[in-house]
Amino acid sequence: MWEWILIALVVILVIVALWAVAAYNGLVRLRNLVQEAWRQIDVELQRRHDLIPNLVETVKGYAKHEASTLEAVTQARTIAAAPGSSPAEQAAQENVLTQALGRLFAVAEAYPDLKANQNFMQLQQELTNTEDRVAAGRRFYNANVRSLNTRIETFPTVIIANMFGFTREEYFETQDAARQAPNVQF
Numbered sequence: 001m002w003e004w005i006l007i008a009l010v011v012i013l014v015i016v017a018l019w020a021v022a023a024y025n026g027l028v029r030l031r032n033l034v035q036e037a038w039r040q041i042d043v044e045l046q047r048r049h050d051l052i053p054n055l056v057e058t059v060k061g062y063a064k065h066e067a068s069t070l071e072a073v074t075q076a077r078t079i080a081a082a083p084g085s086s087p088a089e090q091a092a093q094e095n096v097l098t099q100a101l102g103r104l105f106a107v108a109e110a111y112p113d114l115k116a117n118q119n120f121m122q123l124q125q126e127l128t129n130t131e132d133r134v135a136a137g138r139r140f141y142n143a144n145v146r147s148l149n150t151r152i153e154t155f156p157t158v159i160i161a162n163m164f165g166f167t168r169e170e171y172f173e174t175q176d177a178a179r180q181a182p183n184v185q186f
Helices: 004-060 068-082 087-108 112-117 118-153 155-161
Strands: none
Touching: 004 068, 004 087, 004 112, 004 118, 004 155, 068 087, 087 118, 112 118, 118 155
């Protein structure tokens, strides 16, 4: 009789141990997906940040007296490109940059020669494409964050998450005004 109880306890312990390993591995997989998705967003944001100086220089040649707008874009780009921001901080910085770019494109409206400049048009198109990739990356990242956070917060996985120090990740959210790519149609 005791043998059967002992066998039952060993089987239960093995099942619990297998479940714990599977839960831990699932959390690690989700955490890695979140980190990979963030790195992809970071790459696209860097691409965006690299396009902006060229755009500013192109506008500067046509709109020399718009120095304050150009400086605002440059300053917002510098802050947004600084490394080490959390997703929430990065989103706030990107919102400021998007607003500054909107003002830059509004300035460009007043210069027909600038709007017709091939380099300016190409930079606008590249920026629009980059904005689209950032938006897609944000959706992918936020979906992975949602999966990880759900797993971390649900029972019984919450036990493993707490034991091994898994924490909730931040979403990468932008303000409604910054959710759209800057309007670059002229």
